[in-house]
Amino acid sequence: MNYSTHPLDSSRSVMGVFSRLVMMSFVLFLCADVAFGRDFDRLESIVQFGLSHNPEVRSRLLQNDHQLMEWTLANQLENPTLVGRFSGGSAQKIEVGIEQPFDISRPDPLPLMDHYRDVSRWSILRVHSLKIAQASVDFAAASAILDARRELSNMIHTAADLAKAQLDAGNISRLDYLPYLIAEYTARTQIRDDERRVGFQTSELRTILGMEAGEPITISSSILTSFNDASVPTAGVSDLNVEEVINRSQIEGMIKSSELRRRVVGTPMAGIFYEHDDGDRLGLAGSVSLPIHSGRVSVDQYQPLTVAISDLAGETIRLSQSNQRTLLIQSIRTLQDQLATYRDHILPIHRELIDETMKHVNYMLKGPYSIIDAAQKLVEARIELIGYQHALARAYLEYDELTGRGVCDPALMTGGK
Amino acid sequence: MGGYRWITGLLLGLVGVMMGGGGVLAYQPVIVPNGSTLPYTLVHGVKEFHLTVEEIDHQFAPGMSIKAWGYNGQTPGPVIEAVEGDQVRILVTNKLKAPTSVHWHGLILPNGMDGVQGLTQPPIRPGETFVYEFKLRQHGTFMYHSHGDEMTQIGLGTMGFFIIHPKPTARASTDRDFAIFLNEWFVPPGAFRPNPNVMTDFNLFTFNSRVYPGTAPLVVKKGDRVRIRLGNVGQEGHPIHIHGVSFRVVATDGGDVPPTAQFPETTVVVYPGQTRDIEFVAGELGDWPIHCHRRHHPMNAMGHDVPNLLGVDQTPVEKRMQSIAPNYMAMGESGMHDMAEMAEHMEGPENTVPMMAGDGPFGPIGMGGMFTLLKVRDELPSGSSDPGWYTHPVGTVAHRSERSVSPNADSLTPDAPRYICPMHDSVRQTSPGQCPKCGMNLELSSESE
Numbered sequence: 001m002n003y004s005t006h007p008l009d010s011s012r013s014v015m016g017v018f019s020r021l022v023m024m025s026f027v028l029f030l031c032a033d034v035a036f037g038r039d040f041d042r043l044e045s046i047v048q049f050g051l052s053h054n055p056e057v058r059s060r061l062l063q064n065d066h067q068l069m070e071w072t073l074a075n076q077l078e079n080p081t082l083v084g085r086f087s088g089g090s091a092q093k094i095e096v097g098i099e100q101p102f103d104i105s106r107p108d109p110l111p112l113m114d115h116y117r118d119v120s121r122w123s124i125l126r127v128h129s130l131k132i133a134q135a136s137v138d139f140a141a142a143s144a145i146l147d148a149r150r151e152l153s154n155m156i157h158t159a160a161d162l163a164k165a166q167l168d169a170g171n172i173s174r175l176d177y178l179p180y181l182i183a184e185y186t187a188r189t190q191i192r193d194d195e196r197r198v199g200f201q202t203s204e205l206r207t208i209l210g211m212e213a214g215e216p217i218t219i220s221s222s223i224l225t226s227f228n229d230a231s232v233p234t235a236g237v238s239d240l241n242v243e244e245v246i247n248r249s250q251i252e253g254m255i256k257s258s259e260l261r262r263r264v265v266g267t268p269m270a271g272i273f274y275e276h277d278d279g280d281r282l283g284l285a286g287s288v289s290l291p292i293h294s295g296r297v298s299v300d301q302y303q304p305l306t307v308a309i310s311d312l313a314g315e316t317i318r319l320s321q322s323n324q325r326t327l328l329i330q331s332i333r334t335l336q337d338q339l340a341t342y343r344d345h346i347l348p349i350h351r352e353l354i355d356e357t358m359k360h361v362n363y364m365l366k367g368p369y370s371i372i373d374a375a376q377k378l379v380e381a382r383i384e385l386i387g388y389q390h391a392l393a394r395a396y397l398e399y400d401e402l403t404g405r406g407v408c409d410p411a412l413m414t415g416g417k
Numbered sequence: 418m419g420g421y422r423w424i425t426g427l428l429l430g431l432v433g434v435m436m437g438g439g440g441v442l443a444y445q446p447v448i449v450p451n452g453s454t455l456p457y458t459l460v461h462g463v464k465e466f467h468l469t470v471e472e473i474d475h476q477f478a479p480g481m482s483i484k485a486w487g488y489n490g491q492t493p494g495p496v497i498e499a500v501e502g503d504q505v506r507i508l509v510t511n512k513l514k515a516p517t518s519v520h521w522h523g524l525i526l527p528n529g530m531d532g533v534q535g536l537t538q539p540p541i542r543p544g545e546t547f548v549y550e551f552k553l554r555q556h557g558t559f560m561y562h563s564h565g566d567e568m569t570q571i572g573l574g575t576m577g578f579f580i581i582h583p584k585p586t587a588r589a590s591t592d593r594d595f596a597i598f599l600n601e602w603f604v605p606p607g608a609f610r611p612n613p614n615v616m617t618d619f620n621l622f623t624f625n626s627r628v629y630p631g632t633a634p635l636v637v638k639k640g641d642r643v644r645i646r647l648g649n650v651g652q653e654g655h656p657i658h659i660h661g662v663s664f665r666v667v668a669t670d671g672g673d674v675p676p677t678a679q680f681p682e683t684t685v686v687v688y689p690g691q692t693r694d695i696e697f698v699a700g701e702l703g704d705w706p707i708h709c710h711r712r713h714h715p716m717n718a719m720g721h722d723v724p725n726l727l728g729v730d731q732t733p734v735e736k737r738m739q740s741i742a743p744n745y746m747a748m749g750e751s752g753m754h755d756m757a758e759m760a761e762h763m764e765g766p767e768n769t770v771p772m773m774a775g776d777g778p779f780g781p782i783g784m785g786g787m788f789t790l791l792k793v794r795d796e797l798p799s800g801s802s803d804p805g806w807y808t809h810p811v812g813t814v815a816h817r818s819e820r821s822v823s824p825n826a827d828s829l830t831p832d833a834p835r836y837i838c839p840m841h842d843s844v845r846q847t848s849p850g851q852c853p854k855c856g857m858n859l860e861l862s863s864e865s866e
């Protein structure tokens with residue numbers, strides 16, 4: 001994963017990305033029933049798989065379209081009205097007319113709907129991408145920890161077997177042996193706890209990937225380690241400031257909506273009518289509502305207010321995002337330092353500790369339990385390392401969420417990068 | 418290194434002979450295996466010695482060196498050798514970073530020359546030189562050692578022999594006169610500085626601050642009258658045992674033992690603060706061990722908390738252990754001898770001599786620490802301190818027999834004496850009856866069942 005350049009360069013418009021998202025929606029629907037693999041070695045492939053298989057994502061996208069259609073229906077131009085009037089008596093009179101609300105300045109809501117749909121789709125996919133990615137790294141970390149705990153447990157079993165052999169040979173008392181036996185059974189219960197935890201995470205992950213219960217999933221541990229050496233992101237102009245994009249689009253929507261509301265100021269009505277009484281006549285009719293109440297707020301007042309709100313909201317978002325981003329970059333840097341300390345120092349020193357212990361065992365200065373102890377310490381350090389790898393992956397994902405990079409990159413969601 | 422020191426000791430001893438006696442052999446010089454004798458100069462009739470106490474690099478055996486404190490670059494310090502009646506002047510220069518003093522252990526001298534820091538003299542501060550001067554009123558084997566912060570200073574090696582030869586004719590002369598200083602140390606395996614805080618759990622035990630196989634042998638001629646002087650200012654008593662001889666303790670640091678009070682021994686315990694002079698005639702040719710008889714003292718570093726794996730079949734766990742440490746090899750099931758055989762092939766901690774070491778003409782000797790050899794030969798080797806392994810006359814070495822000895826061997830023989838007295842194990846016969854010694858009925862041995 002390379003964070004030095006953003007897949008979107010600044011010259012590319014957000015809208016351009018959104019149009020690709022629309023394309024992607026089709027791709028997702030098309031591949032929804034295609035047979036899938038369950039061995040994942042890249043986070044991107046899990047995210048794509050999840051987006052296309054999770055029924056919730058598909059339902060949310062449909063709901064979104066549904067809501068937007070309703071909105072469009074509510075805001076589309078009114079149909080012409082057929083008006084008729086008949087007066088009886090000595091002077092019979094028939095009037096038939098067509099009236100059409102008439103507003104030249106009013107924008108067509110359809111393009112606005114497209115815009116809304118793109119942004120909200122991206123929002124939905126982004127949230128799910130992140131959820132999938134997080135569940136995947138959680139699962140990968142928990143699985144890696146389970147593997148390590150199994151190694152630890154095997155070591156505890158080995159120590160207990162050795163102690164049992166000493167007991168059987170009459171070299172230690174039952175008093176000396178019992179702690180090993182307790183440790184062995186305790187290790188067994190801990191492994192079951194860990195398995196239960198991984199089971200829980202597997203089930204979460206299956207749900208989020210749209211997989212049936214019991215379907216096997218394998219996620220390569222490289223998903224976690226791929227973050228180890230990823231370059232530390234630097235806040236760049238090419239980042240998609242996600243909240244800002246959404247804010248901008250919402251404000252744009254508000255402004256457009258306010259234009260739609262010109263009707264509250266006064267929607268002119270125009271019509272053609274046919275009149276028949278003593279002769280046949282065609283005529284024109286018109287009406288206009290008087291802006292006595294609604295007219296107190298004019299579009300001219302409303303729009304600058306919206307723009308001001310937009311600016312302030314944008315500023316709030318910018319502040320918050322810039323601080324969050326800085327914090328995340330610091331976290332990523334710190335976590336990478338921690339990882340480097342484990343990789344370059346702590347783990348090699350633990351390995352050296354095992355080698356040195358081995359030398360002492362060779363000279364009968366230490367016994368096999370000392371090697372087991374040293375080896376256990378190495379595995380415990382590896383578990384700590386996995387913890388840091390997990391934290392680092394989570395920090396990168398948060399950064400992705402904040403900046404629309406990585407798994408939250410719209411380009412990824414289209415299936416190509 | 419060992420050989421070099423041995424020769425140096427011999428030569429310096431000879432210098433002493435010539436200088437002390439004005440060209441006449443006044444005494445048989447002491448041979449210090451792995452050590453040396455301190456030269457002196459005669460200044461207006463006073464024998465003047467110079468000791469410098471300092472930190473030194475000291476080798477216990479090839480493969481293991483420590484940072485010790487010693488005199489004139491050695492631990493134990495060089496032997497001060499003089500003759501009863503001599504006036505001696507000893508200059509002591511302190512190159513340590515700590516104050517020190519030198520106590521002349523066992524000598525009767527003016528109180529102010531006794532060398533007790535704070536009590537009989539001011540401390541010798543770093544960089545200072547002190548002078549001690551007194552007349553030697555006794556003869557025998559005495560010692561010198563630091564008498565300030567003894568846990569540290571003696572613990573790190575500041576001790577040596579002070580040997581006073583009797584005036585000629587006062588004591589029967591010997592052909593070979595050896596001096597061996599006993600001491601114990603704690604050096605964590607893989608480290609190189611002795612821990613002076615250790616009080617009981619020592620892990621290295623030395624003859625003249627060397628461990629076997631770094632100890633030089635004592636080479637004598639068959640028929641030689643041999644004296645071995647043993648000294649100890651350590652923390653533990655050492656029962657020193659010599660194979661192939663019967664000896665007598667002829668003197669202590671308190672004086673000569675009257676011949677009527679000497680009794681034959683093969684082992685003498687030398688407690689802290691004691692010296693013992695033993696004498697014997699080397700009557701049997703061969704390579705005879707000299708060692709401390711406390712079982713872990715003729716061994717090099719052993720682990721204090723090594724699990725007991727005697728009789729433990731490690732086969733089921735060995736593979737699993739190898740998955741943890743690929744080079745793991747199960748040892749200890751039948752004792753520690755695996756160690757003696759495998760030590761050469763396995764890597765141990767840095768700067769550590771294996772617990773059991775040394776190769777003999779018939780295989781691994783598997784010893785260490787307080788162990789050396791008394792080599793008795795028909796002729797002393799010329800130009801070499803070590804004559805090599807003894808060549809046994811044909812037919813005088815224990816050898817493998819084709820006869821099998823097993824508990825059931827007797828029962829396989831039709832006429833095996835299966836009836837045994839329950840009180841007298843030696844009374845056995847092939848048929849039932851009574852014990853001629855106690856009259857009890859003989860019982861059928863379970864060995865035959």
Ligand SMILES: [Cu+2]
Binds near residue numbers: 654655656710787
């Ligand atoms: Cu001993």
